[in-house]
Amino acid sequence: MKELNGVIAACPPSGIRRFFDIAAEMDDVISLGVGEPDFVTPWHVREAGIYALEHGYTTYTSNAGLPRLRQLICADLATRYGAVYEPDGECLITTGVSEGLDLALRVLLNPGDEVIVPEPCYVAYAPCVAFAGGVPVSVPTRWEDGFAVDSDVVAAAIGPRTKAILIGSPANPTGAVQPRAALEALVRLAEQHDLYLVSDEIYGRLTYTSPHTCLGTLPGARERTVLLGGFSKAHAMTGWRVGWICAPASVAELCVRVHQYTMLCAPHVSQLAAVEALSGPDDAVQAMIADYDRRRRVFVKGLREIGLDCPEPEGAFYAFPSIRTSGLDSETFAEQLLRTEHVAVVPGSVFGPSGEGHVRCSYATALPLLEEALCRIDRFLRSL
């Protein structure tokens, strides 16, 4: 047989998979390895989905997505962050941020174009760049700096083929929120070198210590920023697969063009549920955010008490403690912890070389389970 696609064949499978397989065989696992809310979608949103099914909204929508949903998204961005996007022409509905990221990179990149990706970062960033024909160029961030992106390090990585910088804030896996000054420095770099900025803001509403900075609102950023967002995290709607892209019309138009040939549209029922998520009461979302914050404070305090140094996670729902005192690398630590104490965490190395020496712990887990997990991790550390 002829060779399959070399880029895809060369892409290693996600390092998370192995831990899933081990954990799946155990029945008393406390999983801190889950990258999605433990809440079910708020009932009024589910009810809107049921209503949509009952009334037969089972068809395609327009390629860009329901006009009402695009209007609501743009209005929400405007009131929440002061970001101004036109529902017609600068906004499209995607099948989750995952599709949005894929579309954005395919539209921005020509073969061989480089994308600077600060790491540790979400596992899909570098593979999506490669699948789009680009070359991911990782730049490290340091936990001593709270994983803030150092613009000097980024500047040193910029070459003649550099096309874009891809950044997620608040971040999976670190929970880090990029300081406004760090983002402003990136915008200045992007202006100097005529680069695009791809900003994954799926965790934008999950910030606990300061308001979220929407990259598209920074001076000079809007014309070169592709903003990605969605409903999965804040609205606990991971399985509905609804996200969005807001970008300058030239970029958004081409995103719609790829989307219309590959995806056609995001699921109609899910789009109608998302309309309810934005037009209905926000109480459930605010209650979930408050709950994450409560767990965050308890869990981070607990990690520090059992001797794991943990940078303050200011957003998302992840803690990224240092496990260097254990003397183990992150993969060994995660595997031994899972096998001996049945606590699943994700090794930091999965998210890039700078993640080594850390493990990702999701606190999208009920408080009593977090407390039990802390006891088990403590016992594990003492046994080393």
Next chain:
Amino acid sequence: MTGLPVAEVSEAIATWERSGAIRRYKAVVDWDAVDEDPTSETVTAFIDVSLAPARGVGFDDVAARIARFDQVRSVHLVSGGHDLRCTVTGRTIRAVSDFVSQKLATIDRVQATATHFVLKTYKRDGDAFTPPEQDHRLPVTP
């Protein structure tokens, strides 16, 4: 939860307890989930009461009089076809019926009552007595 220091929250609670803003603390029990003990079984009914108002007091005096009965768990003045909506509990249907016919209906200015016995409780005071949501997530996801 509140973002306030523990001492501040304790002081606020103590103040409300002293002023009577917090009346008492109670458990919210799903009695259907408790093993059935025939001696502890209770019957609940909602009673709609129509009243003749009186000059100067409206419905307040009769409502207060009804509220004094231990069998009466709640009394609200409501809009609609009746004036008061009361919750009444008793050990048996007969006990509730007797209370309504002999005590409640015979109060001066009570013109009519309509009794609705509770057959099953699905939610009370914001607590749903339905099975908890299942966690359908995979154990490890990106």
